[in-house]
Amino acid sequence: MKPFHLFVLAALVAFGCNGPLVGNPQPAVESIDFAIAIHGGAGTIDRDMDPDLERAYREALEDALRFGYGLLEQDSTSLDVVEQVVRRLEDDELFNAGKGAVFTHEGTNELDAAIMDGATRGCGAVTGVTTVKNPISLARTVMEASPHVFFTGSGAEAFAERMGLERVDPEYFFTQRRWDSLQKILKREEGTVSETGKHGTVGCVALDRSGHLAAATSTGGLTNKRFGRVGDVPVIGAGTYADDATAAISCTGHGEQFIRNTVASRVSAMMEYKGLTLDEAARVVISKVLGPGDGGLIAVGRDGAIALEFNTEGMYRGAADSSGRFEVAIWE
Amino acid sequence: MKPFHLFVLAALVAFGCNGPLVGNPQPAVESIDFAIAIHGGAGTIDRDMDPDLERAYREALEDALRFGYGLLEQDSTSLDVVEQVVRRLEDDELFNAGKGAVFTHEGTNELDAAIMDGATRGCGAVTGVTTVKNPISLARTVMEASPHVFFTGSGAEAFAERMGLERVDPEYFFTQRRWDSLQKILKREEGTVSETGKHGTVGCVALDRSGHLAAATSTGGLTNKRFGRVGDVPVIGAGTYADDATAAISCTGHGEQFIRNTVASRVSAMMEYKGLTLDEAARVVISKVLGPGDGGLIAVGRDGAIALEFNTEGMYRGAADSSGRFEVAIWE
Numbered sequence: 001m002k003p004f005h006l007f008v009l010a011a012l013v014a015f016g017c018n019g020p021l022v023g024n025p026q027p028a029v030e031s032i033d034f035a036i037a038i039h040g041g042a043g044t045i046d047r048d049m050d051p052d053l054e055r056a057y058r059e060a061l062e063d064a065l066r067f068g069y070g071l072l073e074q075d076s077t078s079l080d081v082v083e084q085v086v087r088r089l090e091d092d093e094l095f096n097a098g099k100g101a102v103f104t105h106e107g108t109n110e111l112d113a114a115i116m117d118g119a120t121r122g123c124g125a126v127t128g129v130t131t132v133k134n135p136i137s138l139a140r141t142v143m144e145a146s147p148h149v150f151f152t153g154s155g156a157e158a159f160a161e162r163m164g165l166e167r168v169d170p171e172y173f174f175t176q177r178r179w180d181s182l183q184k185i186l187k188r189e190e191g192t193v194s195e196t197g198k199h200g201t202v203g204c205v206a207l208d209r210s211g212h213l214a215a216a217t218s219t220g221g222l223t224n225k226r227f228g229r230v231g232d233v234p235v236i237g238a239g240t241y242a243d244d245a246t247a248a249i250s251c252t253g254h255g256e257q258f259i260r261n262t263v264a265s266r267v268s269a270m271m272e273y274k275g276l277t278l279d280e281a282a283r284v285v286i287s288k289v290l291g292p293g294d295g296g297l298i299a300v301g302r303d304g305a306i307a308l309e310f311n312t313e314g315m316y317r318g319a320a321d322s323s324g325r326f327e328v329a330i331w332e
Numbered sequence: 333m334k335p336f337h338l339f340v341l342a343a344l345v346a347f348g349c350n351g352p353l354v355g356n357p358q359p360a361v362e363s364i365d366f367a368i369a370i371h372g373g374a375g376t377i378d379r380d381m382d383p384d385l386e387r388a389y390r391e392a393l394e395d396a397l398r399f400g401y402g403l404l405e406q407d408s409t410s411l412d413v414v415e416q417v418v419r420r421l422e423d424d425e426l427f428n429a430g431k432g433a434v435f436t437h438e439g440t441n442e443l444d445a446a447i448m449d450g451a452t453r454g455c456g457a458v459t460g461v462t463t464v465k466n467p468i469s470l471a472r473t474v475m476e477a478s479p480h481v482f483f484t485g486s487g488a489e490a491f492a493e494r495m496g497l498e499r500v501d502p503e504y505f506f507t508q509r510r511w512d513s514l515q516k517i518l519k520r521e522e523g524t525v526s527e528t529g530k531h532g533t534v535g536c537v538a539l540d541r542s543g544h545l546a547a548a549t550s551t552g553g554l555t556n557k558r559f560g561r562v563g564d565v566p567v568i569g570a571g572t573y574a575d576d577a578t579a580a581i582s583c584t585g586h587g588e589q590f591i592r593n594t595v596a597s598r599v600s601a602m603m604e605y606k607g608l609t610l611d612e613a614a615r616v617v618i619s620k621v622l623g624p625g626d627g628g629l630i631a632v633g634r635d636g637a638i639a640l641e642f643n644t645e646g647m648y649r650g651a652a653d654s655s656g657r658f659e660v661a662i663w664e
Contacts, residue, residue: 121592128484128560148561149588152460153485155560228487229480237569237594256481260453262569262597269601 032304033322034072035207038064038085039308040095040316041200042252042296045330047313054330057094057316061328064088065318068204069326078206078248079117079140082216086113086136089202090218093175095316096200098134101173101220103182109173111220112233113139118213118242125234128153133166136218139234141165150234178223185224201233203250205242205300213248213302215240215264222255231255237265244302246271247278252315253295261289267299282307364636365654366404367539370396370417371640372427372648373532374584374628377662379645386662389426389648393660396420397650400536401658410538410580411449411472414548418445418468421534422550425507427648428532430466433505433552435514441505443552444565445471450545450574457566460485465498468550471566473497482566510555517556533565535582537574537632545580545634547572547596554587563587569597576634578603579610584647585627593621599631614639 040061068085072078090098101109113135114125124143127150132138141163142151151159160167203217217240219233232239232255239255241264242248249264258264263285270281278301286296286309296310298317306319308329318328372393381389400417404410422430433441445467446457456475459482464470473495474483483491492499533551540546549572551565564571564587571587573596574580581596590596595617602613610633618628618641628642630649638651640661650660 116592123592146559147588148559149591150562150567152560152562155558159559226487227478227480227491228484230482230484235482235567235569236591237567237597241594256479259481259568260448260455262573262594265569265594265597266601269598270605273602273605 031323032207033209035300035304035306035319035321036065036068036072036081036085036204037298037300037306037308037319038068038089038202038204038317039250039252039296039298040089040202042310042312042315043200044312045314045316047331057330058328060089060092060094061316061318064204065320065326065328068206069320072206072208073322075209077210078208078212078214079115081206081208082204082214083115083136083140085204086202086216086218087134089204090134090136093177095202096178096220097202097218099173100175100178102178102200102223104221105224105226107182109170109220110225110228111135111218112230113216113218114234114236114240115139115143115216116214116236116240116242116248117143118215118244118248121243123149123236123240125150125236125240126152126156127230127234128228129156129160130170131157131167132160133168133172136216138165139216149236153228173220178220181223201239201252203240203252203298205248205250205298207248207300207302207304211244211302213242213244213300215242215248215250217250217252232258232263235259237262239264241265241268243268243272247299247301249297249299251295251297253290253312254293257290257294261285263290263297267297271301277301278305278307282309285309286311363655364539365541367632367636367638367651367653368397368400368404368413368417368536369630369632369638369640369651370400370421370534370536370649371582371584371628371630372421372534374642374644374647375532376644377646377648379663389662390660392421392424392426393648393650396536397652397658397660400538401652404538404540405654407541409542410540410544410546411447413538413540414536414546415447415468415472417536418534418548418550419466421536422466422468425509427534428510428552429534429550431505432507432510434510434532434555436553437556437558439514441502441552442557442560443467443550444562445548445550446566446568446572447471447475447548448546448568448572448574448580449475450547450576450580453575455481455568455572457482457568457572458484458488459562459566460560461488461492462502463489463499464492465500465504468548470497471548481568485560505552510552513555533571533584535572535584535630537580537582537630539580539632539634539636543576543634545574545576545632547574547580547582549582549584564590564595567591569594571596573597573600575600575604579631579633581629581631583627583629585622585644586625589622589626593617595622595629599629603633609633610637610639614641617641618643
């Protein structure tokens with residue numbers, strides 16, 4: 001090999017290992033000014049679902065997606081958008097977050113939420129909240145009004161009180177449907193923590209016109225959960241992650257699997273350190289790192305690319321961007 | 333360029349991006365059968381420390397290190413070793429974990445711990461524990477005796493009760509030195525959560541003769557902490573991570589910085605996806621991803637390499653391996 005060839009070789013090896021040459025070439029996503037994706041949980045979603053219920057889910061997803069899209073169109077920051085969209089999903093009792101949260105073993109509702117700002121990697125998370133109407137807004141307040149990231153239980157409640165967040169009587173979180181689910185499980189088998197394969201969570205990720213990414217996730221956890229069990233939602237890097245250099249990710253599924261595999265930050269790390277595209281990283285994590293039935297994720301990349309990946313029968317989800325894409329789906 | 337050259341080029345580019353060619357060549361660590369590292373916190377450690385206190389710290393580190401080394405030599409699993417060594421550090425009131433835990437704003441002691449098994453990526457974590465003598469053992473029990481990963485507050489206590497862990501009166505965690513620290517802060521300035529730059533935590537990472545890695549971390553958190561504040565310790569991927577494919581990592585420092593930068597799992601990701609050595613990955617994360625004064629980490633790689641990195645004035649630490657290395661240090 002001539003010296004010049006060696007030089008080219010060395011340069012390509014060196015450059016290829018850190019630069020954009022790595023990964024399979026993908027068609028470039030062009031002229032996406034802003035983008036948004038949402039989810040309302042993944043799992044074994046019955047294809048014979050009552051048509052009225054299916055319509056209600058689709059309408060709720062469309063409504064939340066259109067709302068977020070509208071905010072982005074009007075130049076809202078991605079951080080505002082993910083918070084506002086998740087608030088809307090928390091207020092809708094169809095989803096297992098906020099108003100529609102499932103019940104713990106003790107018949108209470110304990111809520112978790114996390115938010116992350118891709119511009120600063122600032123983040124906020126709360127767990128075990130029982131009287132805050134919108135846990136996602138409490139998570140944002142932790143991020144912005146405290147030097148900390150993660151507040152738990154009665155401490156998080158005390159912080160909510162001090163910061164003037166909207167509180168509700170715990171009774172507010174009662175819904176007949178979720179109560180019946182708990183009773184069914186309690187009757188069927190002691191120790192079962194959830195209906196098999198049903199993972200409820202809501203989440204939103206967004207890219208705004210300024211190129212900033214944000215992610216937000218909120219949940220009521222598992223029906224019949226005990227011992228102050230916490231899943232992946234408030235664990236930054238597991239269920240929620242955002243970095244302007246890579247992507248914003250929000251997950252839903254078997255929380256423990258998402259924690260031990262650091263799913264959300266792994267997608268980002270595969271992009272940053274292995275040079276994968278968002279689509280490639282999301283697919284590898286969902287299909288190779290996780291096991292079948294574990295759950296799914298939504299993500300938006302710095303270029304506006306959107307990933308909606310899951311290895312369950314379905315995932316309530318929606319995606320829209322400034323190029324005109326607007327879609328809502330439940331099954332494949 | 334001839335076709336053969338192109339072939340070599342393509343092969344090297346392809347291989348170089350995923351394989352061992354990436355990163356600066358390092359002298360290979362050879363014939364390390366087992367290895368262990370420990371830490372007892374990082375921060376602004378006064379170089380004019382009372383000589384008796386300094387001697388006590390060195391002796392405690394040496395004792396814990398020798399104990400762990402002995403267990404590894406007798407074929408204990410890395411998981412047993414990290415748990416047992418951290419128990420010993422928790423029982424020593426010199427360190428901010430277990431017996432020596434600092435006080436919250438309310439004058440209570442709330443303990444956090446996490447453990448992770450590199451062979452399975454199984455993990456367990458607890459936060460806000462007040463009556464469990466050794467939180468690290470509770471974390472391991474969560475990992476092994478529940479389908480979950482993360483238990484909080486009174487729920488974690490109830491689980492400890494059910495599983496028969498050793499309980500103590502909260503009074504057990506009273507130490508005059510930590511109480512005085514709280515009083516000093518309360519007097520000085522309301523709202524200050526810790527003595528500047530002092531980050532107390534204990535941790536242990538180990539590689540056993542079977543090639544399995546494990547990590548364990550335990551802490552009392554920040555003096556004067558409020559609102560159920562949780563740092564990086566029980567956040568898997570932030571303060572604690574282990575994967576037999578890469579390394580076992582335990583961190584100590586400004587917890588919020590370790591959470592938002594997913595420090596422990598980032599070290600692993602840089603090794604797995606960028607091909608860095610443990611030493612390179614640890615250095616990049618501590619010196620480039622984190623800021624000066626944020627803290628430090630200990631790590632052991634699958635080949636027995638040990639990293640002890642920090643960007644603070646000091647870190648209580650120790651390292652030993654089967655090749656005869658045995659060292660304890662506080663400052664650089």
